Amino acid sequence: MLSISGLSKTYEARGGGKTLALTELDLMVRRSEFISVVGPSGCGKSTLLKILAGILPRSTGEIELAGELLTGPSRHIGLVFQAPLLLPWLTVKENILVPAKIQRLDLVAAAKRADELIEMVGLGAFARSYPKELSGGMQQRVGICRALIHDPDFLLMDEPFGALDAMTRETMNAELQRIWSLSGKTVMLITHSIPEAVYLADRVIVMTPRPGRIVDDIAIDLPRPRDLAMHSNPQFGEYVMRIRRHFNSEGSLDA
Amino acid sequence: MTRPSTKHLAAAAQQIALLAVVLGVWEASVRIFDVPAIVLPSPISIFEQLVKLLGSALFYRHIWVTLSEILGGFVLGSAAGILLGTAIGLSRVLARLLFPYVIAFETMPKVAIAPIIVIWAGYGTGSKVIIAALIVFFPLLANTVMGLRSAPREEIEMLRAFTATRWQIFRMAQLKHALPHIFTGLDIAIVLSVIGAIVGEFVGAKAGLGYLILQNNFNFNIAGSFAVLFVLSGIGIVLHWIVSAVHERVVFWVDSAPALSRN
Ligand SMILES: Nc1ncnc2c1ncn2[C@@H]1O[C@H](COP(=O)(O)OP(=O)(O)O)[C@@H](O)[C@H]1O
Ligand SMILES: [Mg+2]
Numbered sequence: 001m002l003s004i005s006g007l008s009k010t011y012e013a014r015g016g017g018k019t020l021a022l023t024e025l026d027l028m029v030r031r032s033e034f035i036s037v038v039g040p041s042g043c044g045k046s047t048l049l050k051i052l053a054g055i056l057p058r059s060t061g062e063i064e065l066a067g068e069l070l071t072g073p074s075r076h077i078g079l080v081f082q083a084p085l086l087l088p089w090l091t092v093k094e095n096i097l098v099p100a101k102i103q104r105l106d107l108v109a110a111a112k113r114a115d116e117l118i119e120m121v122g123l124g125a126f127a128r129s130y131p132k133e134l135s136g137g138m139q140q141r142v143g144i145c146r147a148l149i150h151d152p153d154f155l156l157m158d159e160p161f162g163a164l165d166a167m168t169r170e171t172m173n174a175e176l177q178r179i180w181s182l183s184g185k186t187v188m189l190i191t192h193s194i195p196e197a198v199y200l201a202d203r204v205i206v207m208t209p210r211p212g213r214i215v216d217d218i219a220i221d222l223p224r225p226r227d228l229a230m231h232s233n234p235q236f237g238e239y240v241m242r243i244r245r246h247f248n249s250e251g252s253l254d255a
Numbered sequence: 256m257t258r259p260s261t262k263h264l265a266a267a268a269q270q271i272a273l274l275a276v277v278l279g280v281w282e283a284s285v286r287i288f289d290v291p292a293i294v295l296p297s298p299i300s301i302f303e304q305l306v307k308l309l310g311s312a313l314f315y316r317h318i319w320v321t322l323s324e325i326l327g328g329f330v331l332g333s334a335a336g337i338l339l340g341t342a343i344g345l346s347r348v349l350a351r352l353l354f355p356y357v358i359a360f361e362t363m364p365k366v367a368i369a370p371i372i373v374i375w376a377g378y379g380t381g382s383k384v385i386i387a388a389l390i391v392f393f394p395l396l397a398n399t400v401m402g403l404r405s406a407p408r409e410e411i412e413m414l415r416a417f418t419a420t421r422w423q424i425f426r427m428a429q430l431k432h433a434l435p436h437i438f439t440g441l442d443i444a445i446v447l448s449v450i451g452a453i454v455g456e457f458v459g460a461k462a463g464l465g466y467l468i469l470q471n472n473f474n475f476n477i478a479g480s481f482a483v484l485f486v487l488s489g490i491g492i493v494l495h496w497i498v499s500a501v502h503e504r505v506v507f508w509v510d511s512a513p514a515l516s517r518n
């Protein structure tokens with residue numbers, strides 16, 4: 001589904017300073033796999049995601065997505081950002097339809113799909129509301145619907161629940177798991193919460209601080225569907241500990 | 256929103272009360288100190304002049320002349336400012352090329368240009384439309400440039416990630432972000448356009464409210480001048496209200512309305 005080889009990224013500041021944000025990054029992701037990427041702040045997680053989304057040029061390396069070399073933004077990708085980034089002059093439903101409009105999809109079919117997505121995330125009563133009438137968690141759910149409207153094979157998420165309180169976050173995790181298991185999409189979730197990463201993923205990719213590279217790639221062998229009780233499962237705890245050990249020496253990671 | 260609430264009504268009542276007090280003090284002072292009408296006419300004599308003006312058919316022709324100058328200058332200057340502002344706002348190359356000239360043009364006092372415009376375009380309404388347009392042009396240009404640049408980078412990246420073209424990004428985000436700024440510009444422009452039209456008429460005209468003020472002054476009918484002035488400011492207020500109302504309706508997603516439009 002996705003194959004990254006030899007990827008690196010150097011930011012060049014206007015003053016001539018250079019920041020090596022990513023280096024020698026290789027990664028293979030299989031179809032329908034749920035991958036979490038964890039790492040401390042500033043290790044290049046967002047950089048990786050922006051490169052995959054085609055909105056940031058890479059310095060070296062090759063990326064193949066769904067059998068094609070990646071050269072720019074792709075219709076195969078649906079992106080969820082840390083902030084909801086909804087357009088304030090559009091209703092919930094209109095916001096969800098933005099990618100469909102951009103990609104000139106059949107709007108009748110897309111509108112029907114939008115209604116289904118809105119129902120799925122439990123916002124049925126808010127289809128005609130404007131973003132400012134919604135809470136942060138509700139807005140983030142709209143952002144997830146928007147990322148799914150064009151039925152992308154690959155869902156990319158950059159700390160989508162970072163701004164949410166713990167309870168909303170748990171609900172959203174459960175919802176995301178459900179969406180993923182129903183749709184069979186490939187998902188890459190960037191997070192700095194280790195328990196969240198383990199709870200949701202088939203595989204957790206651990207990144208080191210600058211320059212970002214992959215130091216561990218852990219298959220999470222826990223039964224599905226997972227519920228909140230999973231957090232007290234001893235095997236779950238072992239995965240969390242194993243990942244946490246990577247950061248004790250190299251910097252802290254809030255969980 | 257312009258929904259009349261008790262709060263709004265109370266504010267209006269206070270404003271009217273203030274007007275009554277000011278007029279009362281004015282009338283009383285003129286009488287007590289016996290101020291000559293040529294220096295400061297009393298409110299009552301101004302009111303009499305106003306009634307006389309409103310009763311004459313010719314007055315409405317003057318209103319129409321000035322109103323068409325104001326609206327013509329407003330539309331022409333705004334359109335030019337928005338168009339050039341869009342070009343400059345979207346293209347760094349054009350911005351670098353044109354900005355020095357735009358600034359140079361803006362620092363030129365339009366009042367000083369007005370006589371030249373009248374020589375070029377004549378004593379009719381055309382020259383006034385041009386003068387008003389020249390004054391209106393810059394606020395719209397500046398606000399359009401600023402507005403287009405105010406679109407958050409993350410939002411543009413979001414649209415790009417969903418494969419939006421440059422044109423789609425312009426239409427779906429940048430233009431929308433520019434609208435509140437453009438309307439702020441229009442709020443200012445409609446008032447400036449009134450000034451432009453009157454400046455033009457002062458330089459040389461055969462009709463219009465500015466022309467009428469000059470005529471009254473020559474005849475030492477200061478009360479008449481004041482009466483025209485009040486009509487003029489009434490026109491300005493109504494036009495400003497219209498622009499503000501459209502503003503609030505179009506830019507509905509921004510909470511705070513422009514400070515001046517609240518009454
Ligand atoms: N536009 C940029 N210009 C220069 N340096 C940047 C830019 N964006 C990010 N960086 C740097 O690259 C590194 C990785 O950033 P980022 O990918 O945002 O990390 P993360 O998402 O893991 O917190 C950081 O050191 C950051 O300072
Ligand atoms: Mg980040």
